[in-house]
């Protein structure tokens with residue numbers, strides 16, 4: 001897949017950015033230490049992801065490449081689905097804010113009947129596609145913000161590590177509440193980010209996993225799978 005910056009058909013050739021070529025050339029694909037059943041393209045010190053932000057470079061203006069790492073919240077959800085496949089088996093699962101696609105890939109591997117991954121970063125869409133192929137699973141990839149939409153036609157909504165920004169957390173929490181009211185189960189994986197809606201969560205499982213959202217990234221720390229409870 002080749003993505004073009006700007007509106008399809010109107011971007012000048014100079015602004016073309018081949019995210020697939022970038023990922024294949026600059027990232028390593030390997031099993032994850034916390035979830036060895038899954039292989040992902042992951043950035044390493046030589047990846048030079050800074051090129052994505054540098055003015056004048058092909059990928060300039062891209063959002064921070066959150067898709068280049070598995071986040072702690074996504075890792076625990078993936079671990080949970082693979083350890084307890086009955087959670088997703090035969091069910092339609094939506095991975096909101098999919099990043100690398102880790103959570104959706106785990107759901108597909110654990111037997112979900114269909115998986116949708118949503119992302120607003122167009123480079124992430126390429127990453128999800130590559131990673132799904134690498135793991136031999138089919139995922140429907142949606143490059144849209146669905147948090148203002150009515151609840152989607154799925155059985156389970158999985159959210160890995162989306163509570164790091166106050167405005168985003170508020171929008172996502174409201175959307176998840178509407179999904180829950182519509183009968184959709186909502187599971188959240190999170191290491192305790194600042195804007196996690198703790199009052200409405202019940203912990204289901206905890207694992208120690210690396211956290212790419214911290215400065216000391218190699219360090220493992222507890223991260224939790226929560227279920228969203230109805231508001232009282």
Ligand SMILES: C[S@@+](CC[C@H](N)C(=O)[O-])C[C@H]1O[C@@H](n2cnc3c(N)ncnc32)[C@H](O)[C@@H]1O
Pocket residue numbers: 063066067069070071072073074075096097098099100101102103118119120121124144145146147159160161162168
């Ligand atoms: C911290 S990353 C987590 C990625 C992945 N879930 C994981 O755990 O590895 C959060 C992701 O949410 C995406 N995102 C932010 N707002 C979004 C929205 N409204 N809809 C879909 N994705 C969104 C970002 O682009 C980013 O890739």
